[in-house]
Amino acid sequence: MYQHQKTKKIKIMANKNELISEAGSREIITRRIINAPRELVFDVWTKPEHIVNWWGPDGFSNTIHEMEVKPGGTWRFMMHGPNGMDFPNKIVYKEVVRPVRLVYVHTDDTEEERHLFHVIVTFEEEEGKTILAMYMQFRTVEERDRVIKEYGALEGNRQTMDKLETYLDKIKQAPKEFVIVREFNAPRELVFKAWTEAEHLSKWWGPKIFDNAIKTFDLRPGGIFHYSMKTPDGSIMWGRFTYKEIIAPEKLVFTTSFSDEEGNIRPTTMLPVFPLEILNIVTFEEKNNKTILTLKGQPVNASEEECKVYYSMFDSMNAGFSGTLDMLDEHLETIQETVN
Structure with missing residues (x-):
C-alpha cells in the first residue's frame, strides 16, 4: 500500500x-x-x-x-x-x-x-x-x-x-429557511385556486420534465395531497402534502414529504440523507390585480446532517421551484385566455 x-x-x-x-x-x-x-x-x-x-x-x-x-x-x-x-x-x-x-x-x-x-x-x-x-x-x-x-x-x-x-x-452561512418570491399577472383568487384544486395542480405541480398523477386530494387541515411523478426514464416517485392551515385566498401551510405508493412518508433513494418533512408557508398578496406569491420552507424534526444537506441545496431548489412556477404562470395564462 x-x-x-x-x-x-x-x-x-x-x-x-x-x-x-x-x-x-x-x-x-x-x-x-x-x-x-x-x-x-x-x-x-x-x-x-x-x-x-x-x-x-x-x-x-x-x-x-x-x-x-x-x-x-x-x-x-x-x-x-x-x-x-x-x-x-x-x-x-x-x-x-x-x-x-x-x-x-x-x-x-x-x-x-x-x-x-x-x-x-x-x-x-x-x-x-x-x-x-x-x-x-x-x-x-x-x-x-x-x-x-x-x-x-x-x-x-x-x-x-x-x-x-x-x-x-x-x-x-446558509439561512434557516428557503424563500422564493414570484409575481403573477393574475388575480389572487385565481392563483389560490390553482394551488387548491386538483384539476389545476395536476397541470403544473412538479419539475418541468416530470409527468404527475394525483392519487388523493383532500384539501382540509389534516388532509393530504398524494401524487406520483414519472421521470423521463420511466421511474415513478411518490410525494405528499399534509395540510396544516388553509386561509383562502391568503395563505396555505403544509408539509411536503417523499412517500411510497400507499402514502406513507419514506426517504427517497435519490436523497438518502434529507429531512423527511419540510414545512411550507405560501402567502398570496394582491397588488394592482396581480399576485405576489411567497413560498418559505424549512425542515421539521430533522437531524443536523439532514439540515446541512437541505441548506446546501438552496441553489438547486431555487432552480427547481422556478421551473415549477414557470409552469404555473403558463397555466394561469391559459385559464385567463380561455375565460376571455
Missing part, C-alpha cells in the same frame, strides 16, 4: 495554503487550513450531495454515476470541462476512517488506466478548524511531471481547495 514520505507534523503554517512538488519526487502534496470542523469537512468530501458541488478546478462540473465510500467501494463520475470535454474518473477506496483519513486509488476509468495514482487524504482537528492534507503519488516521476505540465495539476488542486472552502462557507 502507498505510504507518503514522512514529513514533520505541521501545527502552524505560515500560510494557510501549501503545495509541495519537489524535484525528483513522485508526489504532489496539498495542505490547507480550513475554517470548518473536521466532521463537516469529512462529510463534504465523502457524500455525493456535497462533493458534486465543489469537486474539480474552476469551470468544471460533475455527474456522479455511483459513490460508495467504504473499503472496496467505488466512486465513478464524469467531470465536464469548461471546453465541453468530458473526463471519466474512477476512485476505489482502500481505507476509510471517519473523520480522520481516506486512502484510495484514482484512475481515468478506462481499461488502460493511463492516469493511475494513489491518494491519502488526512483530516486533523485544530482548534475548531481542519488541517487537510492530500498526498498524491504517481507511478513515476515522469508521469507526475507530465500531469503537472499538461493538466496544470498544481493550479487545479489550488482551485479545487478554493471551491471546497467556498462551499463550506456557504453551508455554514
Whole structure:
C-alpha cells in the first residue's frame, strides 16, 4: 500500500495554503487550513450531495454515476470541462476512517488506466478548524511531471481547495429557511385556486420534465395531497402534502414529504440523507390585480446532517421551484385566455 514520505507534523503554517512538488519526487502534496470542523469537512468530501458541488478546478462540473465510500467501494463520475470535454474518473477506496483519513486509488476509468495514482487524504482537528492534507503519488516521476505540465495539476488542486472552502462557507452561512418570491399577472383568487384544486395542480405541480398523477386530494387541515411523478426514464416517485392551515385566498401551510405508493412518508433513494418533512408557508398578496406569491420552507424534526444537506441545496431548489412556477404562470395564462 502507498505510504507518503514522512514529513514533520505541521501545527502552524505560515500560510494557510501549501503545495509541495519537489524535484525528483513522485508526489504532489496539498495542505490547507480550513475554517470548518473536521466532521463537516469529512462529510463534504465523502457524500455525493456535497462533493458534486465543489469537486474539480474552476469551470468544471460533475455527474456522479455511483459513490460508495467504504473499503472496496467505488466512486465513478464524469467531470465536464469548461471546453465541453468530458473526463471519466474512477476512485476505489482502500481505507476509510471517519473523520480522520481516506486512502484510495484514482484512475481515468478506462481499461488502460493511463492516469493511475494513489491518494491519502488526512483530516486533523485544530482548534475548531481542519488541517487537510492530500498526498498524491504517481507511478513515476515522469508521469507526475507530465500531469503537472499538461493538466496544470498544481493550479487545479489550488482551485479545487478554493471551491471546497467556498462551499463550506456557504453551508455554514446558509439561512434557516428557503424563500422564493414570484409575481403573477393574475388575480389572487385565481392563483389560490390553482394551488387548491386538483384539476389545476395536476397541470403544473412538479419539475418541468416530470409527468404527475394525483392519487388523493383532500384539501382540509389534516388532509393530504398524494401524487406520483414519472421521470423521463420511466421511474415513478411518490410525494405528499399534509395540510396544516388553509386561509383562502391568503395563505396555505403544509408539509411536503417523499412517500411510497400507499402514502406513507419514506426517504427517497435519490436523497438518502434529507429531512423527511419540510414545512411550507405560501402567502398570496394582491397588488394592482396581480399576485405576489411567497413560498418559505424549512425542515421539521430533522437531524443536523439532514439540515446541512437541505441548506446546501438552496441553489438547486431555487432552480427547481422556478421551473415549477414557470409552469404555473403558463397555466394561469391559459385559464385567463380561455375565460376571455
